[in-house]
Amino acid sequence: MSTAPSDVLNPMDSFWHDDLATADPEIAEAIGKELKRQQDKIELIASENIASKAVLEATGSVFTNKYAEGYPGKRYYGGCDYADVVETLAIERAKQLFGCNFANVQPNSGSQMNQAVFLALLEPGDTFMGLDLNSGGHLTHGSPVNMSGKWFNPVSYGVRQDDEMIDMDAVAATAREHKPKLIICGGTAYSRQWDFAAFRKIAGEVGAILLCDMSHISGLVAGGAHPSPFPHCDIVTSTTHKSLRGPRSGIILWNDEKYTKPLNMAVFPGLQGGPLMHVIAAKAVAFREALRPEFKTYAHRIVENARALAASLEENGLRICSGGTDNHSMLVDLTAKDVTGKDAEKGLDRAWLTCNKNGIPFDTRSPFVTSGIRLGTPAGTTRGFGPSEFRKIGALIAEVVDGLSTNGPEGNGQVEERVRGKVAELCSSYPVYPDA
Ligand code: DSN
Numbered sequence: 001m002s003t004a005p006s007d008v009l010n011p012m013d014s015f016w017h018d019d020l021a022t023a024d025p026e027i028a029e030a031i032g033k034e035l036k037r038q039q040d041k042i043e044l045i046a047s048e049n050i051a052s053k054a055v056l057e058a059t060g061s062v063f064t065n066k067y068a069e070g071y072p073g074k075r076y077y078g079g080c081d082y083a084d085v086v087e088t089l090a091i092e093r094a095k096q097l098f099g100c101n102f103a104n105v106q107p108n109s110g111s112q113m114n115q116a117v118f119l120a121l122l123e124p125g126d127t128f129m130g131l132d133l134n135s136g137g138h139l140t141h142g143s144p145v146n147m148s149g150k151w152f153n154p155v156s157y158g159v160r161q162d163d164e165m166i167d168m169d170a171v172a173a174t175a176r177e178h179k180p181k182l183i184i185c186g187g188t189a190y191s192r193q194w195d196f197a198a199f200r201k202i203a204g205e206v207g208a209i210l211l212c213d214m215s216h217i218s219g220l221v222a223g224g225a226h227p228s229p230f231p232h233c234d235i236v237t238s239t240t241h242k243s244l245r246g247p248r249s250g251i252i253l254w255n256d257e258k259y260t261k262p263l264n265m266a267v268f269p270g271l272q273g274g275p276l277m278h279v280i281a282a283k284a285v286a287f288r289e290a291l292r293p294e295f296k297t298y299a300h301r302i303v304e305n306a307r308a309l310a311a312s313l314e315e316n317g318l319r320i321c322s323g324g325t326d327n328h329s330m331l332v333d334l335t336a337k338d339v340t341g342k343d344a345e346k347g348l349d350r351a352w353l354t355c356n357k358n359g360i361p362f363d364t365r366s367p368f369v370t371s372g373i374r375l376g377t378p379a380g381t382t383r384g385f386g387p388s389e390f391r392k393i394g395a396l397i398a399e400v401v402d403g404l405s406t407n408g409p410e411g412n413g414q415v416e417e418r419v420r421g422k423v424a425e426l427c428s429s430y431p432v433y434p435d436a
Pocket residue numbers: 046047110138188
């Protein structure tokens with residue numbers, strides 16, 4: 001059956017060149033509202049950031065049209081000249097930024113970059129160690145509901161009950177007992193510095209490969225505001241959209257050539273097909289931004305702001321797990337206020353402060369309820385907030401939480417309205433995309 005020409009989407013037709021608002025008003029409206037949400041609310045989710053217009057432009061570029069299975073110079077498709085240019089630039093910039101010998105910039109996400117390391121270096125059933133999810137670890141570091149926990153044998157380490165910091169003696173003892181093939185350091189809700197040298201010593205003693213998943217702190221590492229996992233770690237993975245402020249994606253970095261073939265083969269063809277070349281182009285843009293001297297200032301400012309936020313929350317009666325932060329994030333323990341993380345997340349959202357509920361160490365509540373919230377400063381720092389703004393934000397959070405503590409899940413409407421006004425003032429002084 002032939003199709004009438006008028007029924008075929010044709011690049012020659014004028015609608016092909018329509019802007020999004022004309023071509024798809026519903027999606028355009030949702031995007032417009034999302035921009036307004038990002039502009040009008042204060043983003044405190046520790047894993048989120050505000051990518052530059054250049055990163056957004058590259059992500060939305062014509063590379064979305066291109067298949068480029070393989071690696072630069074060795075592709076399975078023709079027409080990859082410019083795909084090779086952007087991927088090579090992304091690789092070279094990633095190596096320069098993190099001071100390592102090799103990089104794979106194709107992983108589509110944080111989950112896939114870690115899966116690639118497992119596929120490359122472990123056999124199903126092999127034992128590995130990672131930070132317990134309840135102590136701030138990540139799903140892909142051995143959670144029973146994740147492939148890492150289903151197909152492999154995870155042995156977790158955690159934080160001490162008294163100071164909520166990682167107990168390196170316990171890590172060493174667990175490693176000696178279980179002889180893991182791989183040890184993972186890095187997490188999603190751990191606000192203290194990682195002692196990579198100590199992990200190296202333990203990994204060396206038991207003959208384990210040492211992997212750092214630096215997703216949360218990679219922007220700090222790039223900017224010199226957190227020690228680098230190199231040269232201590234054998235392999236380093238990172239998402240690129242958190243403190244590093246790039247597109248949503250992942251990377252794998254390493255120094256020893258012996259890992260090159262297994263890791264590259266694991267990403268493609270092991271796990272992925274055609275790389276997202278538009279996202280790889282955007283990663284290259286983000287790495288270039290992070291190589292600029294201003295990024296160092298940004299990274300240090302993130303930490304300074306996190307310390308100001310934590311201090312303000314404490315001054316206003318909220319407990320910070322482990323007593324503070326060395327990085328971009330913190331866990332706030334709401335137990336003494338008798339407020340759940342779930343209710344706090346909702347109450348703060350009503351007051352235009354966006355964050356996520358998060359389990360605290362030794363939490364007795366379920367992950368859907370929790371006794372805490374996780375806060376972070378990368379996005380607020382990008383929009384220009386400094387310590388004085390973050391001190392104000394700490395006081396506003398405490399006001400909302402106190403309203404919940406007194407009134408239950410509904411909170412205090414008057415307080416929340418007043419906080420919304422203060423948030424609006426802050427946000428209008430610091431637009432996310434000034435000319436958007
Ligand atoms: N979902 C991310 C976070 O918020 O930390 C980790 O993958």
